[in-house]
Amino acid sequence: MILRRALLALIAAMPGLVLACSCGWPRDGLQGQVARARVVAVVRVTAAETISDPSGESDGNVVRARFVVVESLKGDSTSIESLISPISFCGIDIAIGHEYLVYAHDRERAAFLHYCGGARDLGAEGGTRDAQVLAIRRYLAEARPIGERDNWLGVPPPPPPPKAGATRCGQP
DSSP, X not given: OXXXXXXXXHHHHOXXXXXXXXXXXXXTHHHXXXXXXXXXXXXXXXXXXXXXXXXXOSSSEEEEEEEEEEEEEESOGGGOOXXXXXXXTTBOOOOTTOEEEEEEOTTOSXXXXXXXXXXEEEETTOSTTOHHHHHHHHHHHHOXXXXXXXXXXXXXXXXXXXXXXXXXXXXX
16 A cells, blocks of 8 residues: 555656657567668758647647758658657657658658657767668668667667757747
8 A cells, every 4th residue: 555655656746757658669670660661861950840730630739840861761752841740748859950860651741750650869960870870771781680789779869959959949
């Protein structure tokens, strides 16, 4: 009974822990994610704005970003018109000038910046030496399997957005 009360007190004190993003990662990991994607690219965000969710899948707004392609790893990167990030605990914060590893599937005209979709913030320095990007390059160029070391859990978490200058389109 004491343990139960302590657990309930912890949950009440830290609601963010309970609402953390929870994803069902594919069993085939990063390699499967890359294989299923129509487009895999590293892009640099040049502008962003908050808009109503065009898909209607969320209850509110999303951030839509314009970008330049830094490196096209797979597919026709010019077919992606924008990046979309939900304003939720699973959406990736968009920072102008940061590079992102993005995926687009099927006939999507937008790449979604969502932790569950494998997208990652590579920071302002970009993905030139990022372990995951390097593993994807090797997999696509040499058909070298992506091992667990380079999979999602073996890669350091995305850097937090910088405090100064980075916003979710005017939101602190």
